[in-house]
Amino acid sequence: MDYSLVIAAAQAAGPCPLGEEPAWGRRVHALTVDLHLIAQQAAQDIDRLESASRFVAFLEEVEIEESSRRGLLTLRSPAGDTEHIRTEQQETDRGRDLIERARGLQGRWVLVFRYNEKASDKLQAEIDAGQLTPESGKTEAACIQPGSESTITARRMSELAARAPVAMPDYCFDLATGNGAWYYTRTDACSISVWTLDVTDIRTGELTGQIMYLQADLIYTGYDTPHWAHQVVIDKSGGWGNINGTTVSGGGSCAGDCTLAAGDKDFPVQTITETGTTYGDILPKSTVLGVGDIGEGRTTVTYRLANTSWVSQPSGVASTPSFDVRCDNATPGTAKIGCVISDYDAVDVVSLTGTNPDYARHVQAAQASGLPGAYPDGEPLYRLTDTALRNRNGDTACPQASSGGYPRPWKYSCDEYPFRSTWQGAFTGSLPQPAPYPGRTFNWCQISALPQNVTGPNGWSACMIPASQNSSAGSLLNRFYIKNRVIERDAFRVWIVA
Template sequence: MKRSAKAVDSCGELQAKINAGELASGGGKAEVACIQPGGESNITSRRLSTLAARNPVPLPDYCYDLATGDGAWYYTRTDACAISVWTLRVIDKRTGKLTGELYYLQADLLYTGADAPYWSHQVVIDKSGGWGNISGTTVSGGGSCAGDCTLAAVDKNFPTQTITDDGLTFGDILPKTTVSGIGDIGNGRTTVTYRLDNPSWTLKPAGVASTPPFDVRCDNATPGTAAIGCVIPIYDAVDTVSLSGPNPDYARHVQAAQASGLPGAYPDGEPLHRLTDSALRTRNGDTACPQHSSGGYPRPTGYSCDEYPFRSTWQGAFTGSLPQPAPYPGRTFNWCQITALPQGVTGPNGWSACMIPAGQNSSAGSLLNRFYIDNRVIERDPFRVWITA
């Protein structure tokens, strides 16, 4: 969930020029400025609560819980955030003395539309303190998108704003994917840039470019929906299933199958991978749950056969055994009402079958399909199943 970003530091180079006397000549304004990471505006619960109240679009709770101010990115399937701490330093170019500092937090938020062909990247500059000659300092910026995306001028919104103790300064960009045709998949990566300026500076600091260390993926390849949507694919999707939810027998079977060693358990199990080919999905289902009329298991009244890993995954009963000619053996559990399969089998190879109430099986299948759509789980995408209480 975490990726670090490299911070920009323009103060070392500026100080070297001052020490070498490269900036001492000339009249007029004497102050120069630079930006370096870190400073006195260390992350505290007070600062984060203030930032949360100011953000035009709130950061997810996990960002406030996890962020340390080092600019590391944290992300889920549909949003990502980073908080970094910066210090602007104002220096007299003739003497090299520090004449002021401005401390601020930079909060990045990226969020996608799982059913919309665009995403947003927002940057908030939140002043946390300072001293000396910093009054009138402004921030302004813009942005870009690299890859399979476009960014119109109207979608770059980072106008010039004065940084104050109580005001809000922020900008955002709204790139749109170039994905259009059925089956198309594209990746894009945004950059938001900004610069600090002040009329008293003869040399302003270098601009700061904020780029997340991952792509956003947009697709028109998710079965079951005609909408184009975008996600953060570096985060494997997680299907949450509750033992106290609407389908407890289904949840119990998945939990038992995972506990026996089959893949897909959240958070550390080997992931499942989605299979979209209808013929192969049918082959998986028929292998794990053959019809009684074809020599398979009898179905108790009101029950139907549930298989794990799901028939809609490459780990299913048939495709999970390829390329060997015969499927790996199946397994079951003592409450599953299937006598033709062995109990007590463990290990990652194979599959499980269990009789569960037919209504739960149908409902669980519908919810799994909804999960695929909501998380844009496309062909061979990895995902896991989290069984909760």
Template structure:
């Protein structure tokens, strides 16, 4: 049976696969993901994944060199009496297509069932091994060949054309992550019948991986039931205030009793580090993310916070940072005293020479007080807009900050039910970069 953490990880990964929506009304403990903002049941656009080059796994020769090494030793192999040998090499990239499998057919209780890749992985990949990732998921599709070589003649007498579908997924409330590789057979011919594949896994960095959390048994190569392996490393950055990074590696090897020499072990390491921490402000659990992805908080003008969204949109348009995808990112500030300085600079109380709050309204500042770009960094560069009811500030462009009066209940809810859960869900630590995307 699956361990509890394994079943939980897979259930959460499955929940990420369909188009994400938020159906719940605003509440203090929101489940808003980095790509979402509370907006009733409406679907919001999803930011694009980042990409990273395919790395070479530690301790494993690059697959591209395997067949070259075999041919360089062909005379030695002849002398040893070998008849056929096999090797792995890269193949011309082939645009992958998603298998006709519905995510709804998968269950976290299935003991052996490979998770499907996110749709954006197939859309992004050209089959060249490039990694694509967001804050919680990473995937790669690579195209390779197993060549079977007749030692006496040097001719290729068999070939397996296959793609590896890799999927790494984290969770903001768990100390483990999943790393899966599926071997998808495209074509095979010649001396390849009876081939099996099996594998192993390791993790490098602030992590541990027990034998019991690796599952890659020997399986027959098959188009109808693709073999796969998975591993569930665990961070060791669990003490209060701890932050650690790690990368996991999956290995696999093809075997066939007819081959005198089996192909080399092939390995693939996730291209971007997984950061796990017990240092996210306001969160008491350990969780993990892909730190190189700068999360995006999506807020709709037609959602629960229209004036909040309007203010941010106009502030960004005036030259302030944070706009996705072309603006400069914001930077998280976790020091409460500094946040208070930012808030007091942008929104001083009338009793202290600041702004009178109209009945039912409160002062909203942008960039957020919880960022290093907040108002205290440029105290003289404030601005506002004609509808914002702050006569002490005029319009301007360029660096600085903005203040605006918006409905008090909306202002409070946006911070409590949107921005704070966004920070928590995405484990946005001190000096982490992030964006705010205002959409219709």
């Protein structure tokens, strides 16, 4: 580790205020990461400068090339010859900075560093080995490689959001950096990656054209259907050179407990343009059938870019998520098969100002006392579906007054946490010891038989709340289980919001 960056970050953060050590440490950490990234970018830029050719020229004009959105610089050599060079796209950080710098130097003699982009390593190796030769007047080959993440901009994201056939979730635009990482919730997932198609003259190895595009993946499921979808959008962000008429088409597959009929693959041949969106999707179906069945599947969408004017076409691209979709016929309360992304623990959102405020207050107090299940980083709760064990949990936490339990005030009933429908319930959460862990309550809960001010992860809480709220909260919890396909021993958390 380069501790000089840490020292520099600490100096930039300034003195650590007394009592604010954690916040100061986080700021130093963030500054260290920023400095490391800046150093890496600077090293790359220096390497580019050292490999570039240098010459003196008079900068006559700076304009933006409409076809590629690159800066187009018109230079005149001391001998009077005119030459054009291009910058990176104006949407990228380097392209924008160079265009602004060039405009400030227009009408002056300048020292130019010219970096000629070459073909990708694979394509260059084929050219050097003589494996690519002109055919019928065609002298260009194409390949696809990951592009620069700096092409992800707010404008590009907003255009993509407006054009995606099935809308991408907001969190994808908030989190994605263009590196192809997957982000997901219980019901959907997304990924945005940056790609560049390079067109190369196979006689010289020089770059003669490019297509810059975003690949946007979206996977979405349904809690009441055995199908799910994987959509891929190809969104062109710029290009130049011999790229007119380039098309995209594709297909897909599903591995695991799933099938994919030919009629459920829809990625026809489409011409890539900057004003429209090209896309495809597949709709796999789970093979889960019988009651209690559970199955998992993982999709792959493939696509190819092609152009009849190229002598060699680029290889295809395959997009596969980092997780499975789980489908089941094992969720109590519904006879329908449904699917979720089970790698994401379900979250039950409960409002303090909603229809059941006393219920929400009890859950909040119980979690604050140390009991599990708090979102986002508390120990999760685990679903319990066995009816007899659920009843044991309820009877342990909230015994009836007729059985020596707590008396119920008028129109009130006993609410327990963790829920009786979890393995952390009052009885099952105490196993294997012979007696349940002790319970707890709070000063507004109207239960004098339980102690107050108890803390820690072991045990349970009981509280008297309006019977109507208790009944409503139970119904909403069951609805949450169904819509999130929370099956036996599935982890979940409860998020109390204002």
